Amino acid sequence: MWYVYILESVDSPEQQYTGLTSDLRQRLADHNAGKSTHTAKFAPWTLLWYSAFSDKHRALEFETYLKSHSGRAFAKKRLV
Template sequence: MWYVYIIRSVEFPEQEYTGASEDLKQRIPDHNAGKSAHTAKYKPWKLVWYCAFPDKRKALEFETYLKSHSGRAFAKKRLLSSAEVDGSR
């Protein structure tokens, strides 16, 4: 399985990162250990959403979509609850 996920910075809740991984259980600790240049500055991170895909290509296509302007709008409206988006949770 491949996973597309959204993480949010604990210290800077306006910072989110969308990624894809075959090993989600290890990928989140990797982000929190600073192993990704894109996310090291805003660690620690918490997982706020993920979805499993049986095939890598589909997962990477969906990750690319979520990183687009319309995909970010879709994620905020449909994937993340309003409480998570406004930081009240």
């Protein structure tokens, strides 16, 4: 399975991060351990939302959409 997820910074709730992984628990642990340069400065993170996909290509397409302007608006209105 592939997971598209949205994280929220515990200390800076206005900061959110959207990502893709095949191991959601490990990826969240990596974000909170500072192993991602993009998210390290806003750690710790909490999981706000995720969706599972059986197809990596479809998951990647959805992640790309959520990172777009209209995708961010959709996520804010419908997902989180």
